[in-house]
Amino acid sequence: MNKIPNESLEFNQCQQAVQRLNDFLSNELQQEEEILVQNHLKDCQGCLEKFNFEITLLRTLREKIGQVQAPDGLRQRILGLLHKTN
Numbered sequence: 001m002n003k004i005p006n007e008s009l010e011f012n013q014c015q016q017a018v019q020r021l022n023d024f025l026s027n028e029l030q031q032e033e034e035i036l037v038q039n040h041l042k043d044c045q046g047c048l049e050k051f052n053f054e055i056t057l058l059r060t061l062r063e064k065i066g067q068v069q070a071p072d073g074l075r076q077r078i079l080g081l082l083h084k085t086n
Contacts, residue, residue, distance in 0.1 A: 011029065013040060013044070014040075014046065014047055015057070016043060017036075017037050017040040017041070017047045018047060018050055019048065021037070021051060021054055022054075024037045024051075025050050025054060025055065025058065026084055027071050035057060058082060061082055062079075062083075065078055065079060
């Protein structure tokens with residue numbers, strides 16, 4: 001019977017960490033929240049994999065945006081948004 005509360009607790013921690021990933025990657029979390037996410041990523045392989053996927057996706061988008069022919073204003077806005085999430 002103890003497994004259900006522990007699994008529920010783990011799920012809630014993972015759910016909260018995943019919900020904060022975008023803010024974490026954008027450096028928009030309060031220091032306490034950032035530390036909580038960092039600690040969770042150290043302990044949770046599943047969330048670490050999601051984090052690594054997100055960061056790889058952002059890096060790939062940043063690299064590819066340089067190859068896209070778009071009006072300079074649009075390109076600059078997109079680059080600004082992507083750098084904001086760094």
